[in-house]
Amino acid sequence: xxxxxxxxxxxxxxTVFVVAAxxxxxxxxxxxxxxxxxxxxxxxxxxxPATSGDAGSTEPVRITMWSWNGGPAVPGxxxxxxxxxxxxxxxxxxxxxxxxxxxxxxxxxxxxxxAIVSGEGPDLFGLQAGALVKEYSEFTEDITPYAEKAxxxxxQDQYYPLGFEGVTQGDKLPGMPLFNSAAGYLWYNKTxxxxxxxxxxxxxxxxVSVCKTLNEQGETCFVQGAKDAWVNFDMLIxxxxxxxxxxxxxxEAGTVPWTDPDLVKAMExxxxxxxxxIMQNGALGISQYPDANDIWxxxxxxxILFGLWNDSVMTKTALQDMQTQLEVTETYEFLPVLFPDxxxxxxxxxxxxxxxxxxxxxxxxxxxxxxxxxxxxxxSQEGGxxxxxxxxxxxSLKGMTLNDSDISTDAQKENLKQQLVDLENxxxxxxxxxxxxxxxxxxxxxxxxxGTQTAQQALESVEQVSQTIQR
Amino acid sequence: xxxxxRTMPAAVERTxxxxxxxxxxxxxxxIVPIFAFVGGLIYYGIAYTFYVSTLxxxxxxxxxxxxxxxxxxxxLSDPIFLQTLRNTAVxxxxxxxxxxxxxxxxxxxxxxxxxFRSVYKVIFFVPVVISPAVTAYVFRxxxxxxDGELNLIMQAVGLGGLQQAWLAxxxxxxxxxxxxxxxxxxxxxxxxxxxxxxxxxxxFYEAARIDGANFFQLLWHIxxxxxxxxxxxxxxxxxxxxxxxxxxxxxxxGGGPGRAxxxxxxxxxxKAIQDFNAGYASALSVVMLFVALLLTxxxxxxxxxx
Numbered sequence: 191x192x193x194x195x196x197x198x199x200x201x202x203x204x205t206v207f208v209v210a211a212x213x214x215x216x217x218x219x220x221x222x223x224x225x226x227x228x229x230x231x232x233x234x235x236x237x238x239p240a241t242s243g244d245a246g247s248t249e250p251v252r253i254t255m256w257s258w259n260g261g262p263a264v265p266g267x268x269x270x271x272x273x274x275x276x277x278x279x280x281x282x283x284x285x286x287x288x289x290x291x292x293x294x295x296x297x298x299x300x301x302x303x304x305a306i307v308s309g310e311g312p313d314l315f316g317l318q319a320g321a322l323v324k325e326y327s328e329f330t331e332d333i334t335p336y337a338e339k340a341x342x343x344x345x346q347d348q349y350y351p352l353g354f355e356g357v358t359q360g361d362k363l364p365g366m367p368l369f370n371s372a373a374g375y376l377w378y379n380k381t382x383x384x385x386x387x388x389x390x391x392x393x394x395x396x397x398v399s400v401c402k403t404l405n406e407q408g409e410t411c412f413v414q415g416a417k418d419a420w421v422n423f424d425m426l427i428x429x430x431x432x433x434x435x436x437x438x439x440x441x442e443a444g445t446v447p448w449t450d451p452d453l454v455k456a457m458e459x460x461x462x463x464x465x466x467x468i469m470q471n472g473a474l475g476i477s478q479y480p481d482a483n484d485i486w487x488x489x490x491x492x493x494i495l496f497g498l499w500n501d502s503v504m505t506k507t508a509l510q511d512m513q514t515q516l517e518v519t520e521t522y523e524f525l526p527v528l529f530p531d532x533x534x535x536x537x538x539x540x541x542x543x544x545x546x547x548x549x550x551x552x553x554x555x556x557x558x559x560x561x562x563x564x565x566x567x568x569x570s571q572e573g574g575x576x577x578x579x580x581x582x583x584x585x586s587l588k589g590m591t592l593n594d595s596d597i598s599t600d601a602q603k604e605n606l607k608q609q610l611v612d613l614e615n616x617x618x619x620x621x622x623x624x625x626x627x628x629x630x631x632x633x634x635x636x637x638x639x640x641g642t643q644t645a646q647q648a649l650e651s652v653e654q655v656s657q658t659i660q661r
Numbered sequence: 662x663x664x665x666x667r668t669m670p671a672a673v674e675r676t677x678x679x680x681x682x683x684x685x686x687x688x689x690x691x692i693v694p695i696f697a698f699v700g701g702l703i704y705y706g707i708a709y710t711f712y713v714s715t716l717x718x719x720x721x722x723x724x725x726x727x728x729x730x731x732x733x734x735x736x737l738s739d740p741i742f743l744q745t746l747r748n749t750a751v752x753x754x755x756x757x758x759x760x761x762x763x764x765x766x767x768x769x770x771x772x773x774x775x776x777f778r779s780v781y782k783v784i785f786f787v788p789v790v791i792s793p794a795v796t797a798y799v800f801r802x803x804x805x806x807x808d809g810e811l812n813l814i815m816q817a818v819g820l821g822g823l824q825q826a827w828l829a830x831x832x833x834x835x836x837x838x839x840x841x842x843x844x845x846x847x848x849x850x851x852x853x854x855x856x857x858x859x860x861x862x863x864x865f866y867e868a869a870r871i872d873g874a875n876f877f878q879l880l881w882h883i884x885x886x887x888x889x890x891x892x893x894x895x896x897x898x899x900x901x902x903x904x905x906x907x908x909x910x911x912x913x914x915g916g917g918p919g920r921a922x923x924x925x926x927x928x929x930x931x932k933a934i935q936d937f938n939a940g941y942a943s944a945l946s947v948v949m950l951f952v953a954l955l956l957t958x959x960x961x962x963x964x965x966x967x
Contacts (some may be wrong), residue, residue, distance in 0.1 A: 254752055307721050325719055325937045410807070417915055418831075472806020474918040475828030481801075625936040637919040640831045 249559040250287045256302065257316025258295040259547050261368060261574070262581035263273065264508065269372040274581070275368075275574045286560045288314070302326075313555040316368075316565060318355035319544040321628060323364055336562045337366075349569075353385040355544035355619035358533040365550035366565050367586040369578045370392040372543025373424040373497035373645025374431075375526035380601075382409065382492040382522075390493075390527045392538060394459070397530050401467045404492055411468050412490035415478030416639055419632030424620070425463075425495055426635060429458040431617045432532035434541045439618050442587055442627065444661055450654040457645035459532065474639055476587040479485075485486050488516050495525070498609060499546060501582045523598065525605055528612065540617035545586060582606070584613060630655035662896070674959045676788050707934055713943040720939030732944035742945065746952075748835055749911065751926070753903030756842045761885075763843070764850025765888070769880065771851075772858050786848040799913030800841045804913075829919035831842045838922055842907055846902070857891035858884070893964050899962055900956050904949060925949050 235302040260273035270292035271387070272280075281288050291299055293310070305311040306329050317323045317330075338344045342395040353367030361499045376397075378390045383400075384470045386407060391397035401411035416422055429439040434452035470491065472604045476482055486505065503524045512518045529539030548567065551561045568574030575585040592610070594603045622628050634648035643651070714733070717726040736742050765876040767785055791914055803810045806826035815824050827837040864882050874882070885892075907926040910916060914932070924938070925945065933942035 194727055283896070303721060303934065321937075325721065470807065472829040473824035475804070475806055475834075476801075476829075484773060522897060624940065629931065629936055633919050636917050640829070640832055640918045640921075642919055642921075 200202075204428050214318055217521075226244055229548055232302045250285050251557050252287050252289055253314060253317075253555070253557045253560050253564065254291065254292065254312035254418040255314040255564070256291045256298070256305075256312040257547060257549075258293055258298040259292070260290065260317060261547070261578060261648065271355065272575050275568055277291055278574070278577060279564055282573075283563065283567070286563050288564055308556055309540050311552050311554065313504050313552055313557050313561040315550055315552065316549050317548045318621060319367075319619070320623050321546055321547055321625045323550075324359060325365040326550065327359045327362060330387070330555050331553050331555075331558060331562075333363040333366050333551070333565070334361075336566070337363075341567055348588055349586050350588055350613070351617075352616055353545045354614065356621045356623065361606045365548035366569050367545030368547040368549050368568060368574070369545070369620050370543060370584045370613065371499045371546035371620075372541035372584075373495070373499055373620050374428050374539055374541040374543075374617075375495070375497055375500075376493055376528050376529055377486070377496045377524060377526045378493045379486070379489060379491075379505075380523040380525050381520065390525075391530045393528070393531045393534075397468060398466050401456070405467050410485070410491040412468050412495075412597060413470050413485045414495060415476045415482035416469070416473040416636065417476055418478045419628065419635070421478040421495060422460075422635040422639075423484075423628070424497070425624070426456060426460055427542055427618075427620065428495070428529040428539050429532060429543060432529065433459075434536060435540075435617055441656070442622055442624070444656060444659070448649045450657055454645050454649055455526060457634070457638055457649055459646055460635060461641075464639050469639075474636060484516060487510075487512050487522075488518055489520060489522055491614060497541070497543065498613065499585055500524075500526070501606065501609070504598055504606070505582060505596040506598050507596055521598075523602070524608075540615055541612050542616055542618045543620045544614075546583075571592050584609075624659050624661075626653070626655055627659060649651060665870045675776065682955075686837075687786050692779070701712045705785055707947075710943045710946050714941075714947055716940045718758045719937040720933060720942075721937075728940065733948070735941070736944055736948060741923060741928060742918050742925075742948075745923050745928050748904070748922060749903055749924055751835060751950045752839050752842070752906065753900060754846045755836075755839045756903065757899035759839075759843050759893060760847045760850045760899065764852075765849040765854045765894070767847070768854035768858055769884065771855060788845045789848040789852075791845070792953070793908035794912060796841065796845055797909055799911055800837075801828065802843075804837055828914055828916060831918045834918060837954050838910060839915060841913065845909070852896060853891050854888055857888040883948060893960075896959065901953060904953050904956075907908055925952075 217569065237540045253639065255276065261275045262273060263269075264271065264274050264277055268345075276288045276290045288336035302311065302315060306326065311329070317326055341348070348383045349367070350370055352372070353370050354363070357363065357365060357367060366495040382404075383390060386403060386409075388400050388403060389396075391400050397412075404411040414421060414425070427438055430453055433456050434450075437446055437450060437452050438456075439447040441450065442451060444454075444625075464473070482491075482494060485491045503512075509521060513521075527538070528541070531538050549565050551558055557560055569587065571587060571590065575587040575590055578585045579590040582592055582594070584592075584595070592606055594606050599604060621633070634643070634652050638645055638648045665925055711746055717728045719726075742783050771781060771785075775781065804827035806812065806824075806829055809827070812824040813829065815821060825833055828834050837950060861884065864885075866879055868882060906924050906928055907930070910927050911921055914922040916927045926949070929942050929945045930951070932945060933939045936942075958961070
């Protein structure tokens with residue numbers, strides 16, 4: 191009896207230990223990290239050398255970088271592999287090595303949030319302009335002091351203003367625009383239109399007419415993955431900027447109600463697209479990527495609403511990839527035109543956009559200087575910006591010339607030059623700032639498209655949400 | 662000898678009450694780990710979720726504003742919340758009862774002498790173990806309005822007039838999702854009913870047959886009552902499953918068109934991740950917990966009364 195009692199003591203202590211450990215681990219559960227002080231450049235952000243460890247150590251500083259998009263891929267690389275910017279930086283900077291991690295956008299939203307909240311986020315991370323930058327701003331370093339030190343006080347003049355749309359938060363610049371992008375192009379398959387002696391539409395009426403002809407021939411005229419809110423926003427902004435330029439941004443800012451007649455008109459036109467033959471049957475059931483994009487690239491639809499980011503389809507390399515990956519047998523010629531004239535002023539629509547990826551430095555990073563070294567290199571003419579220009583991505587830095595050697599046809603090469611002009615003439619931004627407004631607007635667009643709400647009713651719902659936003 | 666054995670040494674006498682006291686404590690200590698585990702991981706999580714539901718917070722920022730029970734009041738008048746409850750009720754009712762009916766039918770068929778019975782059983786159960794991501798991809802293709810297999814088959818058999826935009830029409834999309842769920846989970850109902858059937862004595866059927874009962878009378882008066890515990894287990898699993906439904910909805914329709922296929926779980930996700938509204942999402946989670954508890958209590962009470 192006594193022996194069995196003595197055997198219980200280790201068990202008892204083990205029990206106490208487990209309980210204590212469990213309680214302590216529970217106490218250590220989620221807590222938001224303290225927001226860093228603005229402009230805090232402590233830790234290794236002082237003029238410390240980029241190399242780490244003991245003096246004389248040749249070990250490079252390793253920094254982590256996460257994003258859903260890191261710019262152009264290395265030709266022939268697997269999806270998710272380090273992009274060209276990372277590969278070439280690592281080759282040219284032995285003292286700093288970037289460990290790249292790719293996530294699909296939906297996964298990225300979850301992973302980044304958890305990592306940042308737990309204080310274990312990457313040194314560098316990509317953000318989308320607008321709502322994402324706004325929410326993550328307090329967890330990022332202000333880029334301005336770094337940039338001023340590196341490039342002087344007037345450094346922003348060297349970059350397209352469009353690149354800072356939806357990025358600057360008051361006096362703070364939470365990230366650096368890596369490259370620019372704009373929506374508002376109606377991309378068309380010239381091969382299909384030529385087959386039926388059609389021209390790309392320049393007005394809304396022409397668009398309906400072209401679609402009528404194509405639909406009668408059994409072709410799908412236009413494809414949109416209207417299951418995705420972002421592409422529906424693109425269409426609404428394009429329509430609204432044609433009817434009343436800039437008014438949609440005023441509504442976002444709360445200075446104009448969403449029920450303004452011009453915005454209601456834009457929403458009505460959006461709804462009509464689902465009955466006048468422009469939108470394909472079942473548009474609300476498919477995504478823009480990969481569904482609608484695949485349909486368009488395979489030549490199963492003649493038109494799609496995209497932007498500058500789609501320029502790669504004009505390259506010989508992309509056409510070859512399409513032929514192998516999508517089993518496309520024809521060599522299509524894809525071209526963009528500005529959004530058709532809606533208000534009857536004889537002028538086509540204008541692009542609207544901003545930075546495609548904003549590169550931010552984690553405020554809790556232990557390697558801020560090394561992270562800045564990458565950002566600086568990626569933003570410079572000698573580094574990343576030249577790579578972007580060489581791969582038909584629109585640099586955030588002014589004065590770069592796009593390399594059109596891989597572009598397939600002369601018409602496409604001409605168009606590429608025009609795109610730079612169109613980008614300079616952009617009408618405004620593409621990304622909305624308030625998440626709850628985006629959700630409400632996304633619902634409104636789908637409800638109007640499916641006929642469950644009128645344009646007026648849908649925008650009244652948006653206005654109700656808009657009024658609750660603390661701007 | 663007997664007397665000696667009853668006499669304890671002085672030191673033992675002194676420590677005996679202390680041991681008895683410890684013996685009582687140790688009994689409790691043995692169950693402390695499980696209490697700490699459940700309390701630390703589950704109840705702490707629930708308590709923390711409730712705490713967050715009283716905050717105006719984006720889920721990340723150091724800035725949090727206490728708003729009390731504001732979000733609970735807001736939920737009561739939130740049309741999207743009410744829509745999610747309607748969608749869950751329709752989806753759950755249809756999916757649970759159709760799965761049970763099909764599962765029982767398949768189990769009864771497989772219980773009869775059938776060639777290749779094992780092969781059929783595997784085929785029936787395979788959808789249960791297929792990843793929802795794969796299921797979603799396949800059914801998005803099948804239900805595609807333009808070149809989806811379902812519409813193509815309908816066209817081929819002369820039912821072209823019944824073709825639909827299955828996932829794009831808000832009046833139909835919820836039923837399309839329900840069909841996918843039924844396809845995926847009927848195999849589980851089949852398996853559980855099949856196991857239930859093995860517990861029924863053959864003598865019941867033999868006696869009934871002697872009394873002249875036909876197949877349907879055997880099914881209705883013997884099989885159905887005797888697999889009632891299985892039916893009840895499937896009912897509880899189905900109700901909880903309907904409340905938790907997320908993956909298929911998220912991957913197939915994303916809750917749309919509009920909010921036509923929004924479920925409580927997808928709504929919570931959107932509020933927390935897309936809208937950066939951790940407070941409201943937490944309030945919705947607490948409400949979801951209470952709905953699940955309420956439904957479970959009702960079902961348990963009904964079962965016990967029966």
